[in-house]
Amino acid sequence: MQIKFVRKVKAKDMIKEFEKKYGSLEKLKRYLERNPDDYVALMDYDDWVHFLANPEIEIEEGEVIVSDISFLTPQKLQILEAVKKYKPKSIRELADKVKRDVKNVYMDLKDLEKAGLVELHDSGRAKRVELKYNEILITI
Structure with a gap:
C-alpha cells in the first residue's frame, strides 16, 4: 500500500x-x-x-512519501483535516479544535513534520501549522 x-x-x-x-x-x-x-x-x-x-x-505535484499506512493514525488524520478546515493560528487552537491535549497534538505534529506533511512556523510565541499538501491519495 x-x-x-x-x-x-x-x-x-x-x-x-x-x-x-x-x-x-x-x-x-x-x-x-x-x-x-x-x-x-x-x-x-x-x-x-x-x-x-x-x-x-x-x-x-505528487510524491509518494509513506509506504506504511499505519503511520497515519486516526489522530494524525484528524489533525491534518483540522489544519485544512480551520487554519489554526497556534498549536493550542488546533488542540482545542480536535479536543486533545496540546502536548499530544504537538508530538503528532512533530511526527507529521518529520514525514514532510506539515511545516511548523514561529508566529510570535506560538507555532503555526501549515499543510504541505492539498490531497492524500491511498493506493491499495
Missing part, C-alpha cells in the same frame, strides 16, 4: 523555491554549463524559464 501526497502550487511560488535552491536563474545556468549531466537541475532550469513566462499557472 502506498500513500501519495499531492499539492497544488502556483508558478510564482515555484520560482521562489528555485531562487532559494539555486540563488538565481543565471547561477543555475552557469552551474549547468559546468554540470551538463545534472538532469534534475536541467529540468528545474526548464521549469523555471516556463514559470517565468507563465507566473499565474498552478501545477500539481
